[in-house]
Amino acid sequence: xxxxxxxxxxxxxxxxxxxxxxxxxxxxxxxxxxxxxxxxxxxxxxxxxxxxxxxxxxxxxxxxxxxxxxxxxxxxxxxxxxxxxxxxxxxxxxxxxxxxxxxxxxxxxxxxxxxxxxxxxxxxxxxxxxxxxxxxxxxxxxxxxxxxxxxxxxxxxxxxxxxxxxxxxxxxxxxxxxxxxxxxxxxxxxxxxxxxxxxxxxxxxxxxxxxxxxxxxxxxxxxxxxxxxxxxxxxxxxxxxxxxxxxxxxxxxxxxxxxxxxxxxxxxxxxxxxxxxxxxxxxxxxxxxxxxxxxxxxx
Amino acid sequence: xxxxxxxxxxxxxxxxxxxxxxxxxxxxxxxxxxxxxxxxxxxxxxxxxxxxxxxxxxxxxxxxxxxxxxxxxxxxxxxxxxxxxxxxxxxxxxxxxxxxxxxxxxxxxxxxxxxxxxxxxxxxxxxxxxxxxxxxxxxxxxxxxxxxxxxxxxxxxxxxxxxxxxxxxxxxxxxxxxxxxxxxxxxxxxxxxxxxxxxxxxxxxxxxxxxxxxxxxxxxxxxxxxxxxxxxxxxxxxxxxxxxxxxxxxxxxxxxxxxxxxxxxxxxxxxxxxxxxxxxxxxxxxxxxxxxxxxxxxxxxxxxxxxxxxxxxxxxxxxxxxxxxxxxxxxx
Amino acid sequence: xxxxxxxxxxxxxxxxxxxxxxxxxxxxxxxxxxxxxxxxxxxxxxxxxxxxxxxxxxxxxxxxxxxxxxxxxxxxxxxxxxxxxxxxxxxxxxxxxxxxxxxxxxxxxxxxxxxxxxxxxxxxxxxxxxxxxxxxxxxxxxxxxxxxxxxxxxxxxxxxxxxxxxxxxxxxxxxxxxxxxxxxxxxxxxxxxxxxxxxxxxxxxxxxxxxxxxxxxxxxxxxxxxxxxxxxxxxxxxxxxxxxxxxxxxxxxxxxxxxxxxxxxxxxxxxxxxxxxxxxxxxxxxxxxxxxxxxxxxxxxxxxxxxxxxxxxxxxxxxxxxxxxxxxxxxxxxxxxxxx
Numbered sequence: 022x023x024x025x026x027x028x029x030x031x032x033x034x035x036x037x038x039x040x041x042x043x044x045x046x047x048x049x050x051x052x053x054x055x056x057x058x059x060x061x062x063x064x065x066x067x068x069x070x071x072x073x074x075x076x077x078x079x080x081x082x083x084x085x086x087x088x089x090x091x092x093x094x095x096x097x098x099x100x101x102x103x104x105x106x107x108x109x110x111x112x113x114x115x116x117x118x119x120x121x122x123x124x125x126x127x128x129x130x131x132x133x134x135x136x137x138x139x140x141x142x143x144x145x146x147x148x149x150x151x152x153x154x155x156x157x158x159x160x161x162x163x164x165x166x167x168x169x170x171x172x173x174x175x176x177x178x179x180x181x182x183x184x185x186x187x188x189x190x191x192x193x194x195x196x197x198x199x200x201x202x203x204x205x206x207x208x209x210x211x212x213x214x215x216x217x218x219x220x221x222x223x224x225x226x227x228x229x230x231x232x233x234x235x236x237x238x239x240x241x242x243x244x245x246x247x248x249x250x251x252x253x254x255x256x257x258x259x260x261x262x263x264x265x266x267x268x269x270x271x272x273x274x275x276x277x278x279x280x281x282x283x284x285x286x287x288x289x290x291x292x293x294x295x296x297x298x299x300x301x302x303x304x305x306x307x308x309x310x311x312x313x314x315x316x317x318x319x320x
Numbered sequence: 321x322x323x324x325x326x327x328x329x330x331x332x333x334x335x336x337x338x339x340x341x342x343x344x345x346x347x348x349x350x351x352x353x354x355x356x357x358x359x360x361x362x363x364x365x366x367x368x369x370x371x372x373x374x375x376x377x378x379x380x381x382x383x384x385x386x387x388x389x390x391x392x393x394x395x396x397x398x399x400x401x402x403x404x405x406x407x408x409x410x411x412x413x414x415x416x417x418x419x420x421x422x423x424x425x426x427x428x429x430x431x432x433x434x435x436x437x438x439x440x441x442x443x444x445x446x447x448x449x450x451x452x453x454x455x456x457x458x459x460x461x462x463x464x465x466x467x468x469x470x471x472x473x474x475x476x477x478x479x480x481x482x483x484x485x486x487x488x489x490x491x492x493x494x495x496x497x498x499x500x501x502x503x504x505x506x507x508x509x510x511x512x513x514x515x516x517x518x519x520x521x522x523x524x525x526x527x528x529x530x531x532x533x534x535x536x537x538x539x540x541x542x543x544x545x546x547x548x549x550x551x552x553x554x555x556x557x558x559x560x561x562x563x564x565x566x567x568x569x570x571x572x573x574x575x576x577x578x579x580x581x582x583x584x585x586x587x588x589x590x591x592x593x594x595x596x597x598x599x600x601x602x603x604x605x606x607x608x609x610x611x612x613x614x615x616x617x618x619x620x621x622x623x624x625x626x627x628x629x630x631x632x633x634x635x636x637x638x639x640x641x642x643x644x645x646x647x648x649x650x651x652x
Numbered sequence: 653x654x655x656x657x658x659x660x661x662x663x664x665x666x667x668x669x670x671x672x673x674x675x676x677x678x679x680x681x682x683x684x685x686x687x688x689x690x691x692x693x694x695x696x697x698x699x700x701x702x703x704x705x706x707x708x709x710x711x712x713x714x715x716x717x718x719x720x721x722x723x724x725x726x727x728x729x730x731x732x733x734x735x736x737x738x739x740x741x742x743x744x745x746x747x748x749x750x751x752x753x754x755x756x757x758x759x760x761x762x763x764x765x766x767x768x769x770x771x772x773x774x775x776x777x778x779x780x781x782x783x784x785x786x787x788x789x790x791x792x793x794x795x796x797x798x799x800x801x802x803x804x805x806x807x808x809x810x811x812x813x814x815x816x817x818x819x820x821x822x823x824x825x826x827x828x829x830x831x832x833x834x835x836x837x838x839x840x841x842x843x844x845x846x847x848x849x850x851x852x853x854x855x856x857x858x859x860x861x862x863x864x865x866x867x868x869x870x871x872x873x874x875x876x877x878x879x880x881x882x883x884x885x886x887x888x889x890x891x892x893x894x895x896x897x898x899x900x901x902x903x904x905x906x907x908x909x910x911x912x913x914x915x916x917x918x919x920x921x922x923x924x925x926x927x928x929x930x931x932x933x934x935x936x937x938x939x940x941x942x943x944x945x946x947x948x949x950x951x952x953x954x955x956x957x958x959x960x961x962x963x964x965x966x967x968x969x970x971x972x973x974x975x976x977x978x979x980x981x982x983x984x985x986x987x988x989x990x991x992x
Contacts, residue, residue, distance in 0.1 A: 256932065258951070281812060283812070286808075294797055294798070298793065418897060420897030422897060428888070435889055437889065437910065438910060451898060
């Protein structure tokens with residue numbers, strides 16, 4: 022449709038023109054995914070550039086301007102300690118990504134091999150893994166996270182570890198299901214018969230085929246990680262004030278909601294919700310793209 | 321194999337059916353596939369018309385088109401489907417829906433998954449009768465038992481209480497046939513009805529179909545890729561390739577004196593046929609329906625291809641006993 | 653009848669090891685950590701002797717497994733230990749607060765469930781049309797909102813801005829006496845006692861938190877119901893029903909019925925998760941329910957309460973799944989055959 026003009030515009034080698042067209046087509050086919058990606062990118066940018074784009078130091082109190090509303094001096098107001106809400110919110114993006122990304126990596130690095138191996142091995146190894154994973158899943162996650170962080174000490178690293186651990190069963194189950202499907206198709210048998218060592222089968226043969234299913238889940242798990250860490254911080258676990266983390270900020274502002282100083286909670290809250298929705302939209306978009314059944318116009 | 325008179329008007333007359341697929345690939349580009357390219361056929365009462373061809377040739381699509389069950393992205397772009405004096409392509413959905421399951425019925429390939437898993441088998445037969453004939457519950461129940469008996473299911477009273485997952489494949493297929501016959505359908509479209517069943521059960525089902533067609537003087541469109549089935553059970557046969565019906569005629573004739581190179585190729589490829597003369601087909605795969613060349617779809621595999629074949633696909637002559645869509649058909 | 657009873661019993665027996673496992677895990681978890689209740693109990697001025705005496709009295713000087721065995725033994729006798737913070741028996745404390753949580757979760761999930769399933773179904777039946785797009789958008793929004801923000805935002809809008817809702821401080825107006833205890837639910841008890849003022853107040857306070865619960869419950873339900881229904885609509889038997897000329901309402905009913913089991917299963921898992929999410933809500937609205945209680949106990953290291961709370965949550969989960977299983981057996985003929 023736009024192909025001729027795109028190619029004419031970029032007097033570049035055909036390959037680059039093709040790439041542009043391809044990206045454009047992908048973007049058009051999932052508006053949800055594209056918007057989600059855009060949102061995430063904006064926040065990522067904010068997180069990266071925080072020190073340079075913020076007006077004030079996020080932990081610098083202005084004792085004379087406690088709880089001032091949004092206005093000329095403090096664009097989105099100040100909180101109960103007189104710290105600038107906007108600057109704190111922008112810095113909060115760092116914490117959001119700083120938790121979401123390691124959590125995802127942990128979940129993948131631990132969960133995927135477990136799923137691969139359990140699906141591959143079958144038998145009692147599989148059974149036991151499944152039960153353990155299920156047991157973790159059955160536990161109300163907030164409670165579990167809370168309990169563990171409470172018990173092991175309230176540091177950021179612990180929060181990451183704990184939430185990451187809760188992602189492990191999700192990815193393990195997903196990957197395991199894909200491996201089982203491949204097994205049913207004789208794929209695994211063929212690889213075994215060809216004399217491949219186990220680790221090779223797992224990582225060279227099975228992994229690439231299973232990663233597709235996991236991909237759509239990744240942004241969804243990141244959304245969840247952001248959400249849970251904020252909730253934990255809200256309860257008072259893992260992050261201490263005056264750290265500019267959204268959950269902690271919302272907690273701080275909760276008391277002022279009733280008396281009318283809404284910006285202290287609402288601003289970080291909106292940021293939190295927007296980022297989570299961004300991740301969810303990306304997840305939805307990826308699902309649309311990667312699930313062959315959902316192609317528009319497929320039989 | 322006779323007893324099939326072609327006197328009078330055909331029960332079903334499909335004329336020049338064209339079906340297009342308008343799809344969007346995953347990058348949102350629009351692509352059109354010419355899935356059916358002028359299919360014409362006739363079926364008379366008491367006859368079984370076999371439709372053969374490779375997978376993807378358009379056999380099931382033709383069946384769905386006749387039943388007006390095409391859903392986006394498939395669209396009927398041209399053609400008429402005359403049944404009992406009406407053009408089905410012109411009917412409203414409501415009118416068509418009252419014909420389905422009543423005058424025209426369908427039997428499909430995987431009977432067990434085609435039955436509602438949450439309803440007992442007898443009730444599934446009964447409700448088709450109730451819906452179309454406004455029968456009472458008792459009447460419908462009685463009719464359902466009758467049908468179960470007619471399709472040869474022993475102990476129908478207890479079988480009627482069975483759940484679909486409790487039935488064997490053959491039994492489930494009989495139930496589908498019972499569902500098709502409960503309202504005295506005039507035309508049964510059987511889409512690979514015996515594929516996937518055990519060989520002995522296959523024969524039973526097809527025997528049942530044939531007996532039913534003959535005794536009730538109905539007609540049946542039997543879709544299959546198994547030439548042996550066609551040879552044994554069908555009166556007429558139509559050969560499909562890449563969306564076109566390339567040859568049609570009485571089974572005995574078409575199978576002993578094929579006129580289209582593809583028909584010959586099919587017959588040659590069948591494991592239990594003797595080779596009839598020199599093959600006129602080059603190796604290859606089925607053409608991409610999204611990029612069909614103009615002219616005859618067989619042009620890239622035919623050894624007799626000429627320029628005219630690339631330009632112009634002729635229509636299947638209607639009202640001929642043994643028609644073929646080829647500029648250079650084999651003569652007897 | 654016998655077979656369903658058997659299934660329930662079987663399920664109960666099989667859950668026992670899971671319960672024990674969960675309990676053991678919690679047990680060790682709370683003890684492994686940094687919380688040292690002895691210091692809390694003894695007070696800042698206690699000397700070494702006192703501390704040791706307290707430790708011995710609570711048997712905290714025994715090896716963990718021995719403590720666990722002792723705990724389980726007592727549990728079977730109905731003794732769940734005593735809260736270190738309040739001094740009252742754990743079981744009593746939990747049961748006292750349970751109705752508040754149940755009131756919230758059950759009411760909210762009921763409303764959310766109805767709306768969610770209806771919207772999801774409608775979305776599937778009219779896929780890619782206006783209703784579908786709206787409901788998917790709302791579902792996404794609901795999905796994204798962490799409970800904390802949703803609760804606070806609603807308080808801000810309905811209490812502060814519009815002044816429609818009562819202040820988020822507890823289940824009933826501080827000035828009104830709580831009704832006589834029958835079920836534990838203020839609303840129900842007030843209605844039973846005929847106390848109109850109390851009933852009105854309790855109902856008013858229920859609205860906002862229930863709304864949050866309903867939204868949190870409905871959002872994923874819409875998405876999942878839609879997906880399940882779409883799958884069913886693409887199935888062989890639905891296509892065949894259309895080929896047999898069955899009228900649209902009948903086909904629609906078929907889709908509903910065949911979707912009900914997977915939707916129910918999903919709803920059950922969501923429901924158990926809801927009890928956990930309710931803890932945060934109860935904090936925000938000062939609800940005084942059992943989830944809030946458990947949360948505080950975890951933060952303060954009140955071992956016995958934490959164990960009791962986890963046990964309670966697990967039992968609730970098991971009960972929910974058992975009821976779901978029973979319903980499934982009633983609805984799904986294939987289940988009885990043992991096929992999963």
